[in-house]
Amino acid sequence: MAEEKKKRAITRLESSALVRPLVNKMYMEGTLAGMEERPVAWSMVNWWEGDIIMRAMGVTPVYPENYGTVCAALGIAQKYMGVSVAEGFPTHLCGYAQNTIGYTTEMKREGKVPEGAPMGGMAQPTFMLSSEGYCDARFKWFQSLRQFWNVPVWTLPFPHPAYTDTSLQDVHKVNVEYMAVELQGFIAFLENLLKKKLDRDKLETMLDNQEKVLKVWWEINELRKAKPCPMHARDFWTMMVPCYYLAYDPETLTVYQQVYNEVKARVDNGIGAIPDEKYRLIFAELPPWHSLGFFDKLAERGWNFATESIGYHPPPPMELNGGSDLLYRIARWTYWQYINTRYRAAKMGYPAVGAAQPFYNWAVEYKIDGILTHPLVTCRTATFWLTHWMNVLRDKLDIPGMSIQGDIVDLTVFDAATALNQAPAFEESMDHFRKVRKSKGLDW
Amino acid sequence: MSSKGLAKAEDIYANRAGRVRELKAEGKKIMGYVCAYPPLEMVTAMDYAPIRVIGSMDQPITKADTQVASIICPMLRSMLDLGMKGKADFFEGFIGAHTCDCTEKFCHLYQYNVQFPYYHFLDVPHIAHKASFGFMKAGFQLFQKTLEAHTGRKLDPDRLKEEVKKHNAQRALVRELYALRKQDPPLLSGSENLQIMLSLLSIPIEEGSGMLKDIIAEVKARKDGPKKKAARLLLWGSPLTETSIIDMIESLNANVVMDDICTGTRHFWHDVEMTSDPLDGLAKRYLDDLKCPRTFRETTSSFEEDQEVRFGYIKDYAKEWNVNGVILQSMKYCDTHGYEVPAIKAYFDRLGIPSLYLEHEYTMVALAPLKTRVEAFIEMIS
Numbered sequence A: 001m002a003e004e005k006k007k008r009a010i011t012r013l014e015s016s017a018l019v020r021p022l023v024n025k026m027y028m029e030g031t032l033a034g035m036e037e038r039p040v041a042w043s044m045v046n047w048w049e050g051d052i053i054m055r056a057m058g059v060t061p062v063y064p065e066n067y068g069t070v071c072a073a074l075g076i077a078q079k080y081m082g083v084s085v086a087e088g089f090p091t092h093l094c095g096y097a098q099n100t101i102g103y104t105t106e107m108k109r110e111g112k113v114p115e116g117a118p119m120g121g122m123a124q125p126t127f128m129l130s131s132e133g134y135c136d137a138r139f140k141w142f143q144s145l146r147q148f149w150n151v152p153v154w155t156l157p158f159p160h161p162a163y164t165d166t167s168l169q170d171v172h173k174v175n176v177e178y179m180a181v182e183l184q185g186f187i188a189f190l191e192n193l194l195k196k197k198l199d200r201d202k203l204e205t206m207l208d209n210q211e212k213v214l215k216v217w218w219e220i221n222e223l224r225k226a227k228p229c230p231m232h233a234r235d236f237w238t239m240m241v242p243c244y245y246l247a248y249d250p251e252t253l254t255v256y257q258q259v260y261n262e263v264k265a266r267v268d269n270g271i272g273a274i275p276d277e278k279y280r281l282i283f284a285e286l287p288p289w290h291s292l293g294f295f296d297k298l299a300e301r302g303w304n305f306a307t308e309s310i311g312y313h314p315p316p317p318m319e320l321n322g323g324s325d326l327l328y329r330i331a332r333w334t335y336w337q338y339i340n341t342r343y344r345a346a347k348m349g350y351p352a353v354g355a356a357q358p359f360y361n362w363a364v365e366y367k368i369d370g371i372l373t374h375p376l377v378t379c380r381t382a383t384f385w386l387t388h389w390m391n392v393l394r395d396k397l398d399i400p401g402m403s404i405q406g407d408i409v410d411l412t413v414f415d416a417a418t419a420l421n422q423a424p425a426f427e428e429s430m431d432h433f434r435k436v437r438k439s440k441g442l443d444w
Numbered sequence B: 001m002s003s004k005g006l007a008k009a010e011d012i013y014a015n016r017a018g019r020v021r022e023l024k025a026e027g028k029k030i031m032g033y034v035c036a037y038p039p040l041e042m043v044t045a046m047d048y049a050p051i052r053v054i055g056s057m058d059q060p061i062t063k064a065d066t067q068v069a070s071i072i073c074p075m076l077r078s079m080l081d082l083g084m085k086g087k088a089d090f091f092e093g094f095i096g097a098h099t100c101d102c103t104e105k106f107c108h109l110y111q112y113n114v115q116f117p118y119y120h121f122l123d124v125p126h127i128a129h130k131a132s133f134g135f136m137k138a139g140f141q142l143f144q145k146t147l148e149a150h151t152g153r154k155l156d157p158d159r160l161k162e163e164v165k166k167h168n169a170q171r172a173l174v175r176e177l178y179a180l181r182k183q184d185p186p187l188l189s190g191s192e193n194l195q196i197m198l199s200l201l202s203i204p205i206e207e208g209s210g211m212l213k214d215i216i217a218e219v220k221a222r223k224d225g226p227k228k229k230a231a232r233l234l235l236w237g238s239p240l241t242e243t244s245i246i247d248m249i250e251s252l253n254a255n256v257v258m259d260d261i262c263t264g265t266r267h268f269w270h271d272v273e274m275t276s277d278p279l280d281g282l283a284k285r286y287l288d289d290l291k292c293p294r295t296f297r298e299t300t301s302s303f304e305e306d307q308e309v310r311f312g313y314i315k316d317y318a319k320e321w322n323v324n325g326v327i328l329q330s331m332k333y334c335d336t337h338g339y340e341v342p343a344i345k346a347y348f349d350r351l352g353i354p355s356l357y358l359e360h361e362y363t364m365v366a367l368a369p370l371k372t373r374v375e376a377f378i379e380m381i382s
């Protein structure tokens, strides 16, 4: 019983349970498409840039990255990583990529979805869709899978402008136009491969839905600024999945609206995601999918994670101007998702710390007491800025930070016991800095 | 600097920063840059001496650890460390580039920590589609704009064309130098060659071209070149900023006769085409001709063809320099090279050229275990 009670230290949103069937549906669709020999694409998360176009053309995307989280959570990723290493891939590569490489090797060896693959496995791709966005793995990974799958790889562009105001303004038009032109190229690639035309009306309907999904998902996260925070990071990680993979789907919109209602009701009634919120924290960046129970242990100590994972948050309402053409609309959203924080950084007058700006703003807006970072052995992208973010929060806002070593996939690196041992000292530090902030006139 | 030819390259290699400080004292304006992607023709056309920012394998990283985790490219960490210790204070400006993900982030962090008076970040696309060239060119136009704003003067297109010619002339000299390693034994060792390349990355273009001419004449006439050895090796991979790995290989029964690294051929090999708007030629050269795993190459109808598109030029090197083995090396935590390893290895297997993959930590101390493996490899191929 005591065990049972401990597991409930975080009061999960009831509506978060609605997400599971959506995710199951997504996996089922992939399996069915494979069985029925309909086009399947292995796709990287591409921040709404290419998925919606594929969907409008009747392609079913399958997401090896998300499959990596599933395999990690179920403990099978370790085996696939071993296979990847045996194939000659270095051990420091992205854990999700290693998982996919191992899975693919097994699939080729067995001639079918490998025995024991969770969620029905991933169907063989008709093509693979890479993205330049965020990390190098997003295009190198599928390029390296080319030795297993004799199918084309298409790479979507993703500009990486500097942080300064001038260059952002200067390159904005060029960047969005470039992305839109490239989307036209992507459509031509698909039309040629699938021997069919894009249905633009269908695309427009999906896009309308997607924009509504982004808006409500943004609003949900804004509600988390309330004290106590009504929604824990665990619910965020569960619920971000449809936003990234199923934003075109009207069911996603319905579910998110229900989530919104529930979170709003919690705010209105002063209900927090944990019973006794003593500390409000940021989690950066990707969570230990295999050990999420760790957060319940922290919740028992009164640690509530009010915000997290910048790369997976939806963009705020759009400030970018641009054309109304469908492809421009798509390009603008993806671009805005990536650079909105830079615009805000530039406006705040410390462009060189642009990378720290989202956390800086969040810390103020969400009244944060501490940041918990999770450096990952196999992901440089999600690890690079962590120390810098901690430094900026400490130096500019007197917010302390703590780190817990780990990995997205490799279970062996995560050391929950040490982190839990450090928790009391970190709480003292958070208490101390609360006083320091107050003495400096900050209001939390 | 009074030395000439090979001795001069050796001196500069041994004390890179010393030479840069001399240049500064002589009144030269110094511009730092990362990787092989910034268009140096535009930099020299604005009367700067472009000096590549590199790390150091033999200096421990102490300060950068307060800024960035240990799983990040050790060369970048070392560069940040040196910058934070005041060892980059001769740069008036710094040109960053989106070459790989870590480099992009490094550039912003470097600027944040070192604070150069001028900083420009070039956004280089990872794809080379038709529209990417326009994108690249627009990036160069923006670069021109910030350079002009910083210096308070316009970049003269005719001067830029002259600079393109000057850089192409240096590239031709580099190719001539590399050709001296086609014979057996090569006239120049791999270590000497890397010293020369690293020196070229540390001095103004005119000085570098003069040095190259002297070296070519000296090497052609020399009697004390490398000895004939069992293995003629090509070295592929992430940038080398010290000769230590090549020294280790050449201390064995092998000569390193050719390379595909970005402190070697990748940086210097291709000319810029003379186009009426020089930025067109520059965009093509830096985006497409420069071959580095950080750029995605379009897939074709088979994996074998893809390999040809991605690695065919290295096969040409292997043939022309008559190599009998390939060392694939990468520093740990370099993803762009890491993903490449099985495909490039399979490619050389198919060509019947044996290869060995070495992963290293970018420190001098960790090279001993690699030596045993290289020794076994050389024995196997010879």
Ligand code: SF4
Binding pocket: A065, A094, A095, A096, A097, A134, A135, A136, A137, A138, A378, A379, A380, A381, A382, A408
């Ligand atoms: S961000 Fe990290 S975890 Fe995600 S795909 Fe890239 S390397 Fe992998």
Ligand code: SF4
Binding pocket: B073, B075, B076, B099, B100, B101, B102, B103, B238, B239, B294, B331, B333, B334, B335, B336, B337
């Ligand atoms: S060695 Fe690799 S990680 Fe380091 S800068 Fe070069 S491409 Fe990037």
